[in-house]
Amino acid sequence: MVASTEAAVPLPRRQSALARFLKSVALLRESPVGMVGAGIVIAWALAAILAPLISPFDPNSTILPFQKPGAIDPTTGKVFWLGTDKIGRDILSRIIYGGRRVLIYGPIATACAYAVGIVMGLAAGYFRGWWDSILSRVSDIVLSFPIFVLYVIVISTFGASGLNIVLAIIFASAPGIMRIVRGLTLDLRNRDYVAAAQTRGESPLYIMFVEILPNARGPLIVDACLRLGYVTITIGTLGFLGLGLPPPDPDWGGMVNENRALAPAFPHMIVYPCLAISSLVLGLNLLADGLREISIRD
Numbered sequence: 001m002v003a004s005t006e007a008a009v010p011l012p013r014r015q016s017a018l019a020r021f022l023k024s025v026a027l028l029r030e031s032p033v034g035m036v037g038a039g040i041v042i043a044w045a046l047a048a049i050l051a052p053l054i055s056p057f058d059p060n061s062t063i064l065p066f067q068k069p070g071a072i073d074p075t076t077g078k079v080f081w082l083g084t085d086k087i088g089r090d091i092l093s094r095i096i097y098g099g100r101r102v103l104i105y106g107p108i109a110t111a112c113a114y115a116v117g118i119v120m121g122l123a124a125g126y127f128r129g130w131w132d133s134i135l136s137r138v139s140d141i142v143l144s145f146p147i148f149v150l151y152v153i154v155i156s157t158f159g160a161s162g163l164n165i166v167l168a169i170i171f172a173s174a175p176g177i178m179r180i181v182r183g184l185t186l187d188l189r190n191r192d193y194v195a196a197a198q199t200r201g202e203s204p205l206y207i208m209f210v211e212i213l214p215n216a217r218g219p220l221i222v223d224a225c226l227r228l229g230y231v232t233i234t235i236g237t238l239g240f241l242g243l244g245l246p247p248p249d250p251d252w253g254g255m256v257n258e259n260r261a262l263a264p265a266f267p268h269m270i271v272y273p274c275l276a277i278s279s280l281v282l283g284l285n286l287l288a289d290g291l292r293e294i295s296i297r298d
Contacts, residue, residue: 034290040283048099056081057090059097060248064088069268083268085259091269094250095276101245102252102280105162106231109169114224116174121181122208126189136182139175147172151234155243162245165238169231180223184216191215218295225288229281236277252277 028034047054056078057063063073064080065088071080082091124135142150154168188194189212197207238244239253240260247254252273259269 028290028294031290031293033286034293037283037286037288037290040279041287044099044280044283045103047096048103051096051100055090055093055096057093059089059093059250061090062088063090066266068266082272083266085255085269086262086266091255091272094255095252095272098250098252098255098273099276099280101162101249102232102235102277105165105245106228106235109166110173110224110228110231112166113170113173113227114177114220116170117177118181118213118220120174120178122185122213124178125182125185126204126208126212128186132182135178139178142172142175143179148234148237151238152241152243155238160238160243160246165235165245169234173227173231177223177227180219181216184219185212188212188215218291222288222292222295225284225291229284229288232277232281232284 028038057073063075064071064084065086067080067084067088069081069083071083072078073080080090080092082095084090085094120135120139124132150172151168154171155164158164158167185208193215194207194211197211202211235244235251236253236256239251239255240257241253242257244253245251255273256270259266263270
């Protein structure tokens with residue numbers, strides 16, 4: 001009977017953690033800021049998924065150059081709602097398809113950076129000792145460099161591609177995530193439920209990933225939304241510097257770079273891609289604010 005009682009101890013706590021998570025999702029409806037942010041992010045996600053259906057033109061087709069917003073294609077009768085660029089490609093179609101690249105590589109890079117940072121932070125915070133010393137010093141060295149210098153060095157060395165952008169973001173972002181997780185772990189490792197798991201003889205991996213990590217989810221989810229916004233800006237900036245995703249497929253930062261010389265005469269060529277980047281980042285920041293409100297209530 002004693003063994004059975006001990007085996008049942010972690011179960012109610014895990015159910016309680018799941019219940020708190022579902023409650024947090026439901027509470028998002030009570031945060032107007034969070035709902036607006038979620039709406040913006042979902043709108044961009046749907047636009048990216050439905051790009052072949054809602055884009056009026058092929059994003060790489062050369063049609064009529066230097067068309068201003070509202071111009072009509074005389075061949076098809078379709079409207080260039082946001083105009084065309086210097087070689088005649090429809091800007092609206094390119095923005096919609098460009099969202100696919102951001103919404104694919106951004107979350108992948110952020111998730112991979114979190115996977116690395118979480119493992120490093122849990123190990124440093126739970127084991128402490130030489131684990132903490134080595135991992136913290138490595139993080140300090142990486143964080144001592146300007147982040148964009150790291151991006152430029154990595155991508156210039158290995159070439160511009162989606163994989164290399166993901167690797168560059170992991171290399172530059174994982175140490176910062178590690179420091180956040182380490183601090184949370186140092187606090188949570190002294191809680192009663194961790195001591196109970198240690199008394200039951202649970203392995204360190206079980207304690208770190210089942211007992212500690214779920215209880216650190218609030219700050220990490222908020223930080224992930226904010227960091228995804230930073231990654232979106234990073235991808236756009238790298239595209240503007242010519243270090244982003246390779247052409248001809250559209251890239252928001254690359255669109256600004258390609259048409260920046262024509263900005264005084266044709267501002268729509270760079271204004272709309274900039275607004276696309278800004279709106280997605282705004283949506284992620286508002287969503288993070290809403291999640292922060294929920295975490296405080298929770």
